Amino acid sequence: MRRYLLGAVAMAAAVTFGAPAVLAQPAQNTIRWFSDTEPANMSPYFNSTREGVIFGFHVWDAPLYRNLRTGEYENHLAESVRIVDDTTIELRIRQGIVAHNGDTVDARDVVATVEFALDPANQVTNGGRARWLAGAELVDNHTVRLRTPAPFGPWQEYLTTLLIIPRASLATGREGMGRNPIGTGPYRVTELSAGQRIVFERFDRYFGGAKGQPEVERLVFRRVPEANTRVAELLTGGVDWVWRVTPDQARNLQRRRGVTVASGGTVRFHYLQMDAAGRSGEQDNPMRDIRVRQAINHAIDRAGIVRNLVGEGSDPLNTPCHPDQFGCVQEGITRYDYDPARARALLAEAGFPNGFTVNIMGYRERPWAEAIIGNLRAVGITANLQWQQYDAYQRATREGQVRLAYGSWGSTSLFDVANSTSYFFRGSTDDMTRDPEVMALLERGDNNTDPAARREAYTAAMRRITEQAYWAPLWTFPLTYAFHSQLEFAPTADEVPRFYSARWRR
Structure with a gap:
């Protein structure tokens, strides 16, 4: 089994000008953290x-x-x-x-x-x-x-x-x-007020194991959808830890004394799924045509969006998986350069010289989705954005109601394509392609313990998927955190902050 070096990648920047107006929670040994999404079920x-x-x-x-x-x-x-x-x-x-x-x-x-x-x-x-x-x-x-x-x-x-x-x-x-989540972990849920806050208390009878014993006594979570509001709360002492900080916000926060800005890697990536299988209807469905799918791939300025919006630490993506995952083969795949003229020519060949109109559904990082929509508009495709909460997005894609889906996938932090490419291309309700050849190749790769045989199968699958332009892979996802400088917190490479390993400096 391949070994992955997952040590924390942190580029922390302490700051120089005014500290947060209200001190954080070291005296209460509490970490208050805000995020933009709250699961509908714990x-x-x-x-x-x-x-x-x-x-x-x-x-x-x-x-x-x-x-x-x-x-x-x-x-x-x-x-x-x-x-x-x-x-x-x-x-x-x-x-x-x-x-x-x-x-x-x-x-x-x-x-x-x-x-x-x-x-x-x-x-x-x-x-x-x-x-x-x-x-x-x-x-x-x-x-x-x-x-x-x-x-x-x-x-x-x-x-x-x-x-x-x-x-x-x-x-x-x-x-x-x-309503009442019960586990064995280092923290137990003591308050669950949907849409308001969730409180986690340190579990004093925790066995420790490989995680060890937590030092922080209490975690308080709140959903705060707006990124600017989360950052403002950090600066005024209303929260101790935020993430998904934008590049502009990070630059501003790096000038504030008492705040630490740190970056960590992830195995998350962004993508456009296209209804190549015709689940949303086969007639008048442009996504069934390989030339349309190729045109969409050529229309998107991945490098420009990464440079101007996504930020440092991100890279344009060519495969339906993260390159750090086992089996995410990059050799011999079909790559689609940014080429609007080629995109327009392919659309004309497919019978759409004046483009077409399609709905695109998404649920996170809206400015990035809007940049993609602008790219598509430039080649004649009018993409109407349908913005949803994740549960509604997932339900619609699984029920075959979506022709173009803008999504993000973190692979449950697993460093193997069995939980990325195979998740989306092995015939489940999340599969908008339903290609028997791809399904067979991925099954062969998943159901084998020989790394060489697995890699061979995944190589063939990646080549088939990219050749057919079933997806428009977009970019890898960097993650920037901002938190009170008294908090000792180390970003990790798997997009899972370990608060049970954090501590307040005394």
């Missing part, structure tokens, strides 16, 4: 938002944990892992693990979680955490065997996101888990 199996992923790391635990400094996989809920055969993984679960409700957690909770996630009746919306499994078998109360339908190459990576939910919590179902 359960990690019923939301796919990045904020939900972060909540998951703090409220729940998985069998394995990826050490960000070494790239190694470490035992966490599991005290040992053993490969029984090509499709069977045996986990020995630590004894003495206590859930937030006081229940003891053991192998029975692992089985219950897997069975719950795989049961179609439960309609989990983030099934990728467990979809790679065929089932789980209880050996004894501390031993469980996980079964895969075929050999599965990135099994260790996926065991870092298989969050285990106590049986009593699972029994309450989707709504119960959303």
Whole structure:
């Protein structure tokens, strides 16, 4: 298994002029953090938002944990892992693990979680955490065997996101888990006021494991949609930590004493999905024509948008995956340079000399979407923006209602294309292409433990996807944070801030 060096990449800049008007929360040992999105359901199996992923790391635990400094996989809920055969993984679960409700957690909770996630009746919306499994078998109360339908190459990576939910919590179902989330993690949820705030308190009975014991006693989360409002709150002492800071905001904040600005890498990328499969209707659907898809690719000035809007740390993208992920092969793929004249010629060849009108749906980084719309307009394509919350966006794309989707994907912070390219191109409801050749190649790559064989299959898949211009990959996603300078916080390479590793300077 490939090892990834995931050490923090931080370029911190302390500042020089006026400090925040109100001091932060070191005396209360609290971190207040604002973000622009709040998951509709707190359960990690019923939301796919990045904020939900972060909540998951703090409220729940998985069998394995990826050490960000070494790239190694470490035992966490599991005290040992053993490969029984090509499709069977045996986990020995630590004894003495206590859930937030006081229940003891053991192998029975692992089985219950897997069975719950795989049961179609439960309609989990983030099934990728467990979809790679065929089932789980209880050996004894501390031993469980996980079964895969075929050999599965990135099994260790996926065991870092298989969050285990106590049986009593699972029994309450989707709504119960959303209202009263219960895990084993370093923080427990003590207040959940949807649309207002979520409070997390340090769990004093936490077992530690690979995460260690947290120093900060309390986390307070609020959804604040406007980026300027979040930054203003930071400067006036209303919040301690914000992220998704724009390049202009970062430059301004770097001149403020008492604020630290830091950048970290991610495996997130942005893309345009096109309805090549005709799920939104085959007649009068330009996305069915490869020449139209090629034209859209040529119409977008990726480098210009990266330079002027996305900012430092981002790179134009040519594949439906992040280049740091295993299997995201860049050799031999078809690349589409920015060429508006070529885009117009392709549209004319496809029967659209005067362009056409299409709806484009999106849900985050609106200024970037508007820049893309401007590029499309320049070659004759009128793209009407439909702006949605993520849940509505996801529902519409999965139900085949969208012809052009502007999206962003963080791969649940997994460094493997099994959770990026395969997620979108293996025939699920998220697949707007439905190419049997691509599906077969990705299945071959996913269901193999030989890295060379996996890479060979993924290489062929990337070449087919880019040749057919099924997507318009856009750019990788840098992440800039701003926080009170008394807070010791290290950005990571996977877009998951570890508040349980942060501390206030005394």
